[in-house]
Amino acid sequence: MAVTDELPSGYTYVSSDATVGTFDAAANTWTVGSLANGASATLTITAEVLAAGDYINYASVDGDEHDPDEDNNEDTPDDPVVPIPVYELSVTKVADQDRVVAGETTTFTVTITNNGPSPIGSGETIRLAELPSEGMTITNYAIAAGNATIAGGANEATATTTDVVAVGGTIVVTISATVDADAPATITNGIQVWGPDKDPETDDPDDEDETPEIPVDRVSNMGITKVADQARVKAGTSTTFTLTVTNNGPSVIEVGKTIQLAERPGTGVTITGYEVTAGAATLAGAGNEAVLTTTGKITVGGTITVKVTADVDANAPTTITNGISVWGPDKDPGTDDPDDEDDTPEIPVDPNATLSITKVADQSRVKAGESTTFTLTITNEGPSSIANGEEISLSERPGEGVTITGYTISSGNATVNGTGNSATVTTTAAFPEGSTIVVKVAATIAGGAEGTITNGISVWGPDKDPGTDDPDDEDDTPEIPVDPSYTLSISKEADDETVISGGSTSFTVTITNNGPSTIATGKVINLEERPGAGITITGYEVTSSNATVSGTGNNPALTTSAAIPSSGTIVVVVSADVTAVAGSTIANGIAVWGPDKNPDTDEEDDEDETPEIPVERPYTLSIEKVGDQSIVTAGQPTTFTVTVTNNGPMAIEAGKDIALQERPGAGVTITGYEVISGAATVVGAGNQATIATTGAIDVGSTIVIRITADVAVTAAGTITNGITVWGPDRDPDTDDPDDEDDTNPIPVDATLVIPNLFTPNGDGLNDLFVIRNLLQYQGRELMVINRWGNQVYKSNNYNNDWDGGSLAEGTYYYILRVRNGNNGEWQTHKGAVAIIRVTGR
Structure with a gap:
């Protein structure tokens, strides 16, 4: 029997341990061998769990024996295999x-x-x-x-x-x-x-x-700013700057650390001191270097504020700047670059020159109405020098009665321009501290100034406005005594163009105060009359109502009763009698001395004299002569009326003689004079007569004289009778007459009166055959015949001169032809005329 157990990808084989058999790791096969029924065998595989992969482990068994239940020949863990990493x-x-x-x-x-x-x-x-x-x-x-x-x-x-x-x-x-x-x-x-x-x-x-x-x-980079505390500074004064030292980090500055400052003042700035005004630090410094020592930590962004004081030089340039450099802790200004530095912008420097001024009167006393001068001394008290082209303002403060008229520079580098009480002095070169500009100020003292005057002055340095700023300095003269000053002029005018001998006249004297002072009330003005020959001063009268007059003769004195200003006048009428003879001239002079002058020792202020004034007779006569008959008869008396009129200008006093001279024409013989009216008598013979006044003959009054005259038998045509008159005190032999007059021609009666007899017996009576008015005719022809018609007498120009010749007494007949002019018509007159030689029969 064998078991196959292939590790998935999530494992890495490490080792194995089998209770029976062996495990081929490469083939992933456990060969178990025989295993009894009911027996068990165990294979333990040790593997490393990988971080990733398949972690489900499949195992299968396979044997040579028939396995009736193959469904259980494979197996996996019942729960999902979750690897636990370690x-x-x-x-x-x-x-x-x-x-x-x-x-x-x-x-x-x-x-x-x-x-x-x-x-x-x-x-x-x-x-x-x-x-x-x-x-x-x-x-x-x-x-x-x-x-x-x-x-x-x-x-x-x-x-x-x-x-x-x-x-x-x-x-x-x-x-x-x-x-x-x-x-x-x-x-x-x-x-x-x-x-x-x-x-x-x-x-x-x-x-x-x-x-x-x-x-x-610790690294602290310092930042610094410097700000001028004043936007403008004045030369010669102090100013301040504010330094703001900022810790720009990155580190906090610890207590006891030093921060170095280096001032970099521009030209004209001198650092004088330092003061910490904010921040944890103390400061020690002199000149352009200072050291801040922290007394507390200065955080990043923290600041120390320092006030720096400085002097601005008196002659600082037009602008100043001030720079600053800063070194943070552990930095050496000698070798290290500064952390930061800053410079102020240019700060305008206003010159700072304080001026002083003195004003001295050049005359210890002044005269009213005249000019005077004052000397101003402007001193630059500094601290700044005043540059070329700067303006110094002056303001005169004249006292009452003082008028400023002009300014001139006496010394110092400046020009001056001013009118009235304001003037500007402009420097023409630098005006250093301690130097002076001298200005001469001209002034006029008012004519009415009295007592004392003063004159003040104020001065403003450059860039100061007299309208808004206080003056740098001012000064006033002490009181200066004023002496009044007046020059008088005088004019004298004759009130009459002509004067009358023996009469009075007057003169108008005008005294003018030509100033400049006003003549005060109560002052005395002396006059001296200088009358020429033929004039006598008789009195004075002030007509201008501002003075009174006293004195007689030629030396009156005027006393002012009101102030007489400059150009003011006093008018005096001077009365005088004229003693000069008529036909001459007179003149009248005058001199005047102003107040406080002595006519005996001082020269007169002015004098004047009238032109020559003609002296006329006191009365001028006119005369009028009128024939009393409109026609006269030859050989008969006639009369004339003469009217003498006093035409003035004066009345003729009693006892004055008026000379008359008759100027009878041909055929007129003056026979007598008689006063008809007027206060006078008349005495005369022939053609001359003298009227003697028996009372005043006023101007316009008359004396009427009747003059008798005979008209000559031979008068023919017309007669005239003239007359001439000389007023009193005039000489008919040397002086022209006052007046003369002629009657109009008076016809002589031309009616012929032919006598019917005449007695030529030599007794001087009626010895001639005189035909009255015959001679009125220019053509006269007479023929006489006897009873027998014989012509016994004939004349072609008969002149009333036939005496009968040797004719015997008897009656004769005349034929008379007459005519007027050579071309007139002949008139014929005929008649008988008897010649009787023996009378008294």
Whole structure:
């Protein structure tokens, strides 16, 4: 009898043990041999269970004997054969880095070995438990080699086989970890492993391992920022910067560690001090180097804040910068590069020059209305030098009565431009600390300034706004005494274009205050009249109501009763008597001395004199002469009326003489004078007469004189009679007459009166044959005949001159022809005329 037992693929034959017979492992046959009825034999096969394969073992028996029941000649286990793998795992852990850095990551290599006896099948799980020491955190697991995948978190991981892991096979796992930033000086990392079907909660691990102590290095990379605490700085002042030193790790900085700082100030910046304002550190430093010493741990991301103080040079450039470098613990600034560095952006530098100013009056006393000057001294008190082209603002603060008129540079590198109370000084070169610019300020003192004046000044340095900023400095002069100053001018005008000898006149004097000062109330102005010959000053009157006048003669004084401003005037009317003779001229001068001047010692302010003024007679006469008869008769008397009128300008006083001169025409003989009206008498002879006033003859009044005259027998045609008049005190022999007048021609009666007799007896009476008015005719022809018709007399130009000749007495007859002019018509007159030689019969 033989038994066949072929191991399935899930087993590997190891050995066999049969109670009887032998087992051929190669043929998988157990030769039992004979076996008594009811007897049994046992074959024990020892096999290694493979990780995979068929685990159902079939056995069959076959013998030489007839087997009535062949259904039981084969057999398998009643229950499914489930192989129970058995394997022991071992594990090793090696640190991949001999030293680690606190705060950084590190890795470990874990090798899991299947020490069997079973291979580990695909899909089996192997449990791992990390045992990190203090200061380390497991962060990741990764299969580096072997048939597995791995998943895990924190200190636990599960590797899942992806294929059979034979006995002796390995799975290599890389484990990542973070070394705590504040890890101790050394760390270790252990591991435990559990094979498939083992429970880490209840089962002991298959194996465990631990790294030796791994030294932990502290590495801290520092970051640094530097911020200017002021967006702009002023030259010559202090400023601050804020440093923020950050531990960028990876390690925590331990207590007592030093952090090195190196300032890198730009031109114009000098580091003066350091102060820790936040963070666990103390600081010691001088100049551009400082050392921070931690007084507590500085975590990664932790900061230390340092305030750095610095001086900005007085003459710093227009911008400054300030840099910083930092070295973390255990680094040498002499050999190592800095961990970090930072520079501020360019920071604008405002020049910082504080100016001082003094103002001095150049005159210890000033005169109202005149100019004066002040000296300004602008000093740069520093600390900065003021650059070329910078502007310094000035603001004058003149007191009442002071007006600023101009600015000039007296010394220093600058120009000045200004009007009114504001001026700008512009530097033309650098204006260093301690140097000065001197400005001369011109001003006018108001004419009305009184007492004292002051003048202040304020100064603003460059980049300061007088509208909003306080001045750098200001100064005021002490009070400066003001002396009033006024120059007077005077004008004198004659109120009359001409004056009357013996009369009065007046002059208007205008005194003008030409300033510049106002003349106060109560001031005395002296006048001196300078009348020419023929004029006597008699009085003064102020007509402008702002002064009073006192004094007589030529030296009056005015006292102001109101303030007289510049350009103000006082008007005085000066009265005078004219003693100059008519026909001459007069002039009148005047001089004026302002207040506080002495006419005896000081020169006059002004003087004036009228032009020459003609002196006229006090009265001008006019005369009118009228014939009282519209026609006169030759050989008969007639009269004329003369009217003398006083045309002024003055009344003629009593006792004055008025000269008349008759100018009778041919055929007129003046025979007498008689006053008809008016306060006068008249005395005259012939053609001259004198009227003597017996009372005042007012302007416009008249004296009427009647003049008698004889008309000559021979008067013919017309007669005229003229007259001339000279007023009082005029000489008819040398002076022109006041007036003259002529009557209109007065006709002489032309009616012929022919006598009828004449007596030529030589007695001088009626000796001629005179025909009245005959001579009125230019053509006169006379013929006389006797009774017998004989012509006894004839004349072609008869002139009333026939005396009868030697004719005897008797009656004769005349024929008279007359005519006017050479071309007139002849008129013929005839009649008888008797010649009587003997009279008295």
